[in-house]
Amino acid sequence: MSAIKDIDVKEGVDQETVDAVREVGGEYKYGWNTEIEMEYAPKGVNTDIVRLISDKNEEPEWMTEWRLAAFKRWEQMQEPDWAMVTYPKIDFQDQYYYARPKSMIEKPKSIEDVDPKLLATYDKLGIPLKEQMILAGVEGAEDAPTAPRKVAVDAVFDSVSVGTTFKDELKKVGVIFCSISEAIREYPELVKKYLGSVVPVSDNYYATLNSAVFSDGSFVYIPPGVRCPMELSTYFRINAENTGQFERTLIIADKGSYVSYLEGCTAPKRDVAQLHAAVVEIILEEDAEVKYSTVQNWFPGDEDGNGGIYNFVTKRADCRGDRSKVMWTQVETGSAVTWKYPSCILRGDDTQGEFYSIAIANNHQQADTGTKMVHLGKNTKSRIVSKGISAGVAQNTYRGLVSMHPKAKSSRNYTQCDSLLIGDKCGAHTVPYIEVKNNSSRVEHEATTSKVDDEQLFYCRQRGMDEEEAVALVVNGFCKDVLQALPMEFAMEAQQLVAISLEGSVG
Amino acid sequence: MALAQTKITATQERLNALRLSQSGWSASARADAHGRVIAMGLPVRRDEYWKYTRPDELTSPNVINAEVSAEDNTSIFGSLDCLSIVFEDGIFNAEKSDKLEDAEITLELLSEVNDLDIHWATGLYGVLETKGQAPVDRPLAALNTAFAREGLLMHVKGTVAKPISLIYLQNSDNDDVMLHHIIKMDKGASVTILESGPVGARCNIVMEAEIEDGASLNHVRAQGRNHERRATTHLFARLNKKSQLKSFTLTMNGALTRNEAFIEICGDDSVAHIAGASVGDGAFHHDDTVFIIHDALRGESRQVFKKVLRNGATGVFQGKILVKPDAQKTDGYQISQSLLLDDDSQFLAKPELEIYADDVVCSHGSTSGAIDEEAIFYLNSRGIPKVEATNLLTLAFLAEALSEVEDEDIAEVMERRLEDWLTRRL
Numbered sequence: 001m002s003a004i005k006d007i008d009v010k011e012g013v014d015q016e017t018v019d020a021v022r023e024v025g026g027e028y029k030y031g032w033n034t035e036i037e038m039e040y041a042p043k044g045v046n047t048d049i050v051r052l053i054s055d056k057n058e059e060p061e062w063m064t065e066w067r068l069a070a071f072k073r074w075e076q077m078q079e080p081d082w083a084m085v086t087y088p089k090i091d092f093q094d095q096y097y098y099a100r101p102k103s104m105i106e107k108p109k110s111i112e113d114v115d116p117k118l119l120a121t122y123d124k125l126g127i128p129l130k131e132q133m134i135l136a137g138v139e140g141a142e143d144a145p146t147a148p149r150k151v152a153v154d155a156v157f158d159s160v161s162v163g164t165t166f167k168d169e170l171k172k173v174g175v176i177f178c179s180i181s182e183a184i185r186e187y188p189e190l191v192k193k194y195l196g197s198v199v200p201v202s203d204n205y206y207a208t209l210n211s212a213v214f215s216d217g218s219f220v221y222i223p224p225g226v227r228c229p230m231e232l233s234t235y236f237r238i239n240a241e242n243t244g245q246f247e248r249t250l251i252i253a254d255k256g257s258y259v260s261y262l263e264g265c266t267a268p269k270r271d272v273a274q275l276h277a278a279v280v281e282i283i284l285e286e287d288a289e290v291k292y293s294t295v296q297n298w299f300p301g302d303e304d305g306n307g308g309i310y311n312f313v314t315k316r317a318d319c320r321g322d323r324s325k326v327m328w329t330q331v332e333t334g335s336a337v338t339w340k341y342p343s344c345i346l347r348g349d350d351t352q353g354e355f356y357s358i359a360i361a362n363n364h365q366q367a368d369t370g371t372k373m374v375h376l377g378k379n380t381k382s383r384i385v386s387k388g389i390s391a392g393v394a395q396n397t398y399r400g401l402v403s404m405h406p407k408a409k410s411s412r413n414y415t416q417c418d419s420l421l422i423g424d425k426c427g428a429h430t431v432p433y434i435e436v437k438n439n440s441s442r443v444e445h446e447a448t449t450s451k452v453d454d455e456q457l458f459y460c461r462q463r464g465m466d467e468e469e470a471v472a473l474v475v476n477g478f479c480k481d482v483l484q485a486l487p488m489e490f491a492m493e494a495q496q497l498v499a500i501s502l503e504g505s506v507g
Numbered sequence: 508m509a510l511a512q513t514k515i516t517a518t519q520e521r522l523n524a525l526r527l528s529q530s531g532w533s534a535s536a537r538a539d540a541h542g543r544v545i546a547m548g549l550p551v552r553r554d555e556y557w558k559y560t561r562p563d564e565l566t567s568p569n570v571i572n573a574e575v576s577a578e579d580n581t582s583i584f585g586s587l588d589c590l591s592i593v594f595e596d597g598i599f600n601a602e603k604s605d606k607l608e609d610a611e612i613t614l615e616l617l618s619e620v621n622d623l624d625i626h627w628a629t630g631l632y633g634v635l636e637t638k639g640q641a642p643v644d645r646p647l648a649a650l651n652t653a654f655a656r657e658g659l660l661m662h663v664k665g666t667v668a669k670p671i672s673l674i675y676l677q678n679s680d681n682d683d684v685m686l687h688h689i690i691k692m693d694k695g696a697s698v699t700i701l702e703s704g705p706v707g708a709r710c711n712i713v714m715e716a717e718i719e720d721g722a723s724l725n726h727v728r729a730q731g732r733n734h735e736r737r738a739t740t741h742l743f744a745r746l747n748k749k750s751q752l753k754s755f756t757l758t759m760n761g762a763l764t765r766n767e768a769f770i771e772i773c774g775d776d777s778v779a780h781i782a783g784a785s786v787g788d789g790a791f792h793h794d795d796t797v798f799i800i801h802d803a804l805r806g807e808s809r810q811v812f813k814k815v816l817r818n819g820a821t822g823v824f825q826g827k828i829l830v831k832p833d834a835q836k837t838d839g840y841q842i843s844q845s846l847l848l849d850d851d852s853q854f855l856a857k858p859e860l861e862i863y864a865d866d867v868v869c870s871h872g873s874t875s876g877a878i879d880e881e882a883i884f885y886l887n888s889r890g891i892p893k894v895e896a897t898n899l900l901t902l903a904f905l906a907e908a909l910s911e912v913e914d915e916d917i918a919e920v921m922e923r924r925l926e927d928w929l930t931r932r933l
Contacts, residue, residue: 009865013865082555084861404875406850409850419860419862421862421864421865422865423865424832424833424835424863424864424865424866425832426863426865427861427862427863428860428862429859429860429861429862430858430859430860430871431857431859432856432857432858432859432873433856433857434854434855434856434857434858434873434875435853435854435855435856436845436847436853436854436855436875437853438847438850439847439848439849439850439852439876439877440850440877441875441876442874442875442876442877443873443874443875443876444872444873444874445858445871445872445873445874446870446871446872446873
């Protein structure tokens with residue numbers, strides 16, 4: 001039963017929206033657990049654990065040292081408290097930092113060797129069998145006939161990547177798509193050059209912790225001029241109890257390349273909150289374009305606020321080359337606590353950054369999310385569209401920075417944030433930071449109100465629509481800005497959210 | 508969290524240079540405020556609330572010298588028919604002031620009544636300031652409550668016909684002026700309070716206003732145009748039922764100005780408008796920090812701030828609308844805009860919303876940009892020279908904020924002063 005079932009909704013809020021939010025925030029569909037034998041590192045974090053993780057991944061010495069330096073730094077850092085979220089103090093020593101299925105110790109060679117439970121997990125999560133076979137690391141499965149539309153998947157189960165699909169096909173065009181642990185072994189020069197160059201080791205408390213203990217994640221390299229022939233995707237599953245997931249994603253889009261990258265995540269229902277601290281770094285060289293889409297669906301905790309994932313994520317794209325373009329699209333429906341600000345450093349001239357977000361917080365969820373657009377180059381452009389919806393006793397905060405540096409001449413930003421409250425026990429907040437340091441740039445920040453544009457209504461009425469129809473047409477698509485930016489693969493989720501309008505938004 | 512040692516040391520250094528008054532009705536409020544300053548510590552750059560403004564020159568025990576020219580040492584409201592009350596270097600000047608007499612208002616000086624044992628202002632002095640310390644610390648206001656020796660205690664009982672004009676003149680180059688004013692508005696009372704003049708090399712002014720049901724306070728302030736001034740002001744107001752507060756500030760120049768307003772709408776159907784126009788040239792840093800709390804039904808609030816900046820000037824706006832859970836039907840509006848006349852100036856803004864009620868409308872907007880070249884071209888093509896065209900467009904830009912001043916005579920004085928500034932500067 002959903003907490004927003006019997007709630008008084010203020011006049012003007014669309015009933016379909018209420019239903020859709022209820023649907024999204026209702027029964028958590030991915031809350032089941034896979035019973036599987038796991039291998040754990042001892043609880044807690046210290047230099048031994050850092051070394052152990054590095055050792056399990058068979059990393060070279062420089063990587064171990066990199067991690068240890070990060071750990072040393074982390075020990076001196078303070079947990080940030082500026083976000084509008086409250087949660088019991090996290091005991092960082094009461095977590096497992098490394099957990100992998102025992103069947104993954106030796107990489108399976110054939111389908112008989114793959115743990116059926118692992119196969120069933122992906123099956124249940126709705127990943128097609130063909131992919132499933134490859135996911136489970138079966139050699140040769142790539143030659144089986146496939147559906148016309150291909151998505152290469154890297155699946156991360158707790159602390160390890162269990163497999164990456166379409167690797168060979170991608171390799172033919174020069175695209176490297178593999179787990180980060182493999183990349184550290186196979187492509188050390190690339191990793192050495194780019195890892196930590198967008199999110200420095202000491203960037204923030206959670207990113208520093210991640211730098212020390214990240215166990216796996218995905219690595220993507222798109223060579224110059226290559227348009228990645230299929231969408232790439234990483235699926236994160238937290239399964240083990242009391243285990244934190246710390247993954248690292250590194251995407252390098254070389255000159256003139258293009259890639260669309262998808263990310264999905266789920267976790268079982270547990271009474272005790274679990275930690276997830278990821279870092280995503282994207283590097284864009286000249287004329288490169290990256291589309292990064294996330295449907296974040298971690299376990300949000302139960303109706304009374306027990307359990308759920310604490311999601312502390314640092315995502316940042318560095319548009320180093322001129323004319324490069326990055327687009328973040330996120331649909332945030334899960335997690336008990338979200339602390340996430342996918343950002344764009346618009347360093348090259350004529351670069352572009354876009355951020356589209358729908359954050360839906362229900363029951364006891366707390367979301368503090370937004371973006372940073374740092375304009376450094378000339379003629380840089382950014383656009384922020386953020387829709388926050390709160391229901392139950394949830395709190396939803398948009399927090400963002402738009403910064404126009406003195407040298408970012410003739411740059412442009414447009415920001416629009418809307419919030420909708422369903423019921424009178426929840427909260428919606430907006431915390432934008434705007435810093436303009438030159439006068440040829442234009443910055444506009446606005447939050448639309450509940451009023452429907454009279455002129456638009458008049459236009460529709462003139463063409464024979466009745467008032468209700470006209471309002472529906474004008475209001476509809478409040479969220480479409482964001483949904484349209486989602487790739488096909490998220491059609492299901494998009495379908496579910498399409499009924500949401502922000503009519504009746506508070507600010 | 509324990510205060511950082513640097514903060515403790517800086518606070519102690521400042522406090523050592525001041526002497527706490529132990530006598531009279533305000534003694535316990537002063538002692539409490541002193542305790543608050545020690546507990547909070549004076550602001551430092553690392554504090555989130557001071558992210559865009561360096562507080563050092565406002566908190567240091569030393570005052571930076573600031574000369575004032577004879578021309579600037581006047582009130583811009585001199586031409587209006589007002590009841591004038593003059594403070595010179597922060598000390599009341601009876602000769603230059605009108606008689607403190609009006610049937611509808613009681614006016615007393617803090618310096619004169621401070622040693623009394625009983626006074627009506629006991630229930631107000633430092634009270635709204637104390638409430639204004641949450642959720643964000645305002646230590647400079649507490650410092651003022653503890654140490655201000657002068658100020659006007661105003662008890663408004665009915666409709667006061669003439670504006671009360673507080674004129675702050677400056678003779679000394681290095682005075683550190685602290686003034687603490689109290690305004691108690693009885694039910695249905697109404698008054699216009701004007702503030703003007705250079706004040707001092709450094710000043711710290713606090714105004715606490717308790718506005719009873721149906722009362723209306725109109726506050727218009729013109730901060731002097733002395734270049735080297737360092738100023739911090741706080742306006743604390745509590746609005747009861749169907750009451751109204753309108754506050755407008757015109758700021759020209761000044762090395763460092765931080766104007767804070769903390770407004771609490773506690774009674775239903777009340778209206779609070781806080782607006783400001785500021786123009787800055789060169790080493791000018793101006794900060795408007797506004798916090799409006801809606802804690803009643805059908806409240807209306809507006810924050811309208813316009814800033815014109817050039818030659819490396821910096822404009823800051825930190826605005827917040829906090830709507831408490833039961834403040835349904837709130838109508839909140841917040842706009843902050845800057846016009847950057849050249850490439851060296853900067854605008855830093857944090858327009859925040861925090862909303863806990865579902866049936867409200869809160870909109871906020873913030874923009875920054877250069878003057879519209881097409882509009883300049885249009886005016887040029889109609890024979891208006893570039894400088895004049897720029898002036899016209901700049902005034903038009905400031906008009907939305909200026910229109911918040913209801914009294915036409917007062918608005919006109921301000922507009923003339925702005926025109927004057929523009930023609931001199933451009």
